[in-house]
Amino acid sequence: MQINNQIKPYNPNHSIKEAVISVFLSNPIIKPLRFKSLIETDFKDKFQQFEPLKQIKFKFLGEISNSNRPEQHITEEAGFRFSHFENGIKKTVLQGLNEDHRQFISFHSFEYTSWKDFLNNFKFAITSLSNFQSDLFVTAISLHYIDEFNWIDSSNPIDSRVIFNQTSKIIPLIFYNSINSQFNLITEHIENNKKYFNRIEISTESNFSQIIQISHNISQALDDVITLKDLISLEILEEILSTAHSKNKELLQDILTPEIKELINLKS
16 A cells, blocks of 8 residues: 555645744743733734733642632733734744743744744744843753654554654564554763753554654753853854754654655655
8 A cells, every 4th residue: 555545744745743942941031921012023024913821720738529629829920922823823833931940932833844944933033032131041952843644544543564663773662563552762861061851752543533643852951051142142052953953853764664754755
């Protein structure tokens, strides 16, 4: 059977459903609602919507019952979100969020075209934010890709051997002998005296959605805290992200079959 009759990638030109770059901050984002003014200046041609973000936390006190419900605490000004839409569909999101134990800014693309475009759009957005609040100090950076395929061979359950390379250095052999699987792997590496983490999740779902998904997150802590503006101007940010992008391609080269790599136009 031809591969096109068995599986369909998320996009006609590739399999990327979502791409995310995150920068983690050492200090909270001050008064997130202030950033709304950017939609009238730097972001007027980039985003159509600004939303304040709330954080809702529940505290459980003893056994949960109708008379003893969890205590709810709402932080009204926890962050912000800028969104870009096309034909009513959300295509790009830029958000900043203060959580209890971390604060971060993330840039999400739901219509990925190329690494160059994605990186340039992120750099434009993050530069505008750093100009607006100069004391954003960065501690770590991550790149996250979610690739997705739809199994369209309705006469057969998902066959992992069609999609995934059985000689992969990463996927265990038992994965190929199951209809529904979820494989998770977190590893820590040191390369060129730099420490980074690899988080990989591969799942197949035959019962309902007929979906195959690959989630890959590469994160690196910085040697020292540095302002976001300096991180951009010194080109450290682009260097880290380009390396992470290459590692994502290396992963896909290892775990996918030649037919799938050709289907999604994966180049070495």
